[in-house]
Amino acid sequence: MWRTLENGVREFIAGKESWAAAAVAALDCPGFMLDVDEEVIADEERSCYNCRYRRWSAASFTCQWRPQQG
């Protein structure tokens, strides 16, 4: 589901419309934090697409969470 970019950041390879995969990816992730309401787009609340740590890119998003962020 992920590939690691040159700078070490993980990019979600399934793009912006893979609702089920984005929900699965967030399921057991300790970093998940629900974003503010206006940025929540997925109907499954726990989804990378709704996470504060996803950073949208043209084709998908990267995950900005680092374990030390708690």
Place this chain on the structure above:
Amino acid sequence: MQIVISIDDTDNLESRGTGEIASLIAEGLTANGWGSASLVTRHQLLVHPDIPYTSHNSAMCFLAEINEGCLEQVISFAGDFLGRESAEGSDPGLCVVSLPDLKHAPELIAFGRRAKLEVITMPEAYQLADRIGAHLSEHGGTGQGIIGALAGAGLRLWGNDGRMKGSLKFSRETVPAAELLAHPNVDEVRSITGESVDALDLVRLGEKPKTVLIDGASVLLVSAAEAGEGEPLWQTLHRKELKDY
């Protein structure tokens, strides 16, 4: 007189969102007796490697009706608020457009639409603000948020971009369209496929229904529900169906 207030780039990964800051500015405007504000809307701008943003690149915007002579106070209040309340590492920008004083409105709208497609520079934003008579100011960091702030104002004026911050609250899950229309933030209930929605038609409300801006109106979009007899004909859209607004 009517004004548009638009802000961008006030948050970081842990802070409160730009939408909440916009709401607090709107509340402050009312609390100070300068006027009253309308709903806050969110406007998506281009996501591109050359544009710095936290996790999404969106501007937040609202219209306000203010008393004559209050414009300078409102600008200074909003600017101070952004300077004080924006998150560490953010690059907040503020745009305030007085509609009676706005020159070349189509240029502002075109700028907003371009900011959804192209990378735009700060000097270009300042030049346009100067030409059209809009206030544009930086309130920390690189001030890069001025680009999104100006674009947000243009998109709000265009009236065909953005969705409301927050959601509509009703006490029941199923209500007639007429009751939805009586809500102060709903101008129209419209079917996504273009069929007309009768005032007496029942609408099933999904989780956190939101309006979107279409033709300058705050529109609650609905789709056909799988209805049995006596059941609602319509339902509000799912969140994912609203993501491109």
